[in-house]
Amino acid sequence: MKRVSLKKRFRVKNIFVFVVLVYLGFQMLSLGFLLDLKDVKGVAKYYLENDIKDTQSANVVTSIVVNYRGFDTLGEVTVLFLAATGLGAILSGYRKVKKQKILANTMLQYGSKPLLAIIILFGAYIFIHGHLSPGGGFQGGTVIATGFLLMLLALEGYEIKHGYIKWTESLAGLTFVTVGLFGLFLLGSFLADFLPLGKVGNLFSSGVIPIIYVAVGFKVGSELTGLLDNMMGVVE
């Protein structure tokens, strides 16, 4: 271990920064005393009380993300898309070497293939049941991306076809916007719920929420997979 001199370890600037941050932390703690955390108020109260009537979705968080603030979610998905595309643009032009220094264990190599199917099934379960249970498109998409991360780490020379990823991503984004435009033309506002609401607790219920969340799941999953594939095996 390299020895660092005491003078270098405790620079005056670092101590000053530390003291200022601790002071701000205490200020924030005193702000915590002012918070009145006894009851849900304001717009959150409206969401909790009218969720069943408005959307028939059991999960209130889902109905906020997709229905009440669906336009926000479209913007957030766009931010994700821009980050993934920017990463692809920045890292383009590198010669990719996919050779592993140490080969993965035989168990891992053969076990990861059936495991990928199970992980994808679990991710799909999470985003299909987004309006009924804790979960949704963002979480399910991330789970699917971890399955592909396992494949990239376990198998040498594993290729993810970029054409499929691009098509899935584009079609999912297009579905989101198309559903929104249907709402605009049929009911007069973007992302308005034009489908029958059904009954709370059923899989086919709560109008456009499952369609949009499945689209978001595919989009997030394909974007994060592409992102992992871009970061994988980069050598100048």
Next chain:
Amino acid sequence: MIERFLMNTHYIVLIGVILLLIIGFFGALTKRNLIKILIALGIADTGVNLFFITIGYISGKTAPIFSKNGLTASQMVDPVPQALVLTAIVIGVAVLALGLSIIIRVYEHYGTLNVSRIKRMRG
């Protein structure tokens, strides 16, 4: 005041939030290595997410999901911060990856990750 402090779970979590934020900003302000700065910003990001969830939490209430018969809206915590954090986590991961890719390019161009050395170089 101490009693009130210890009785409420909010303040314990709030101390965790403040520690995460202090660690994050301290690392971002004092470290010289670009990757360490990015890791520190990721830690601060986690602190902010935990802060949102803490604000929305009300002790004794459950998750905002009508999973059982008989659950009413008055038994649930605030759903709005959870909806915000849900997307913020995924976007945080993507932005972290974007930052890492920029760092790869910076290293290729300058041959070092030290911020003060990069600042001294021209072009």
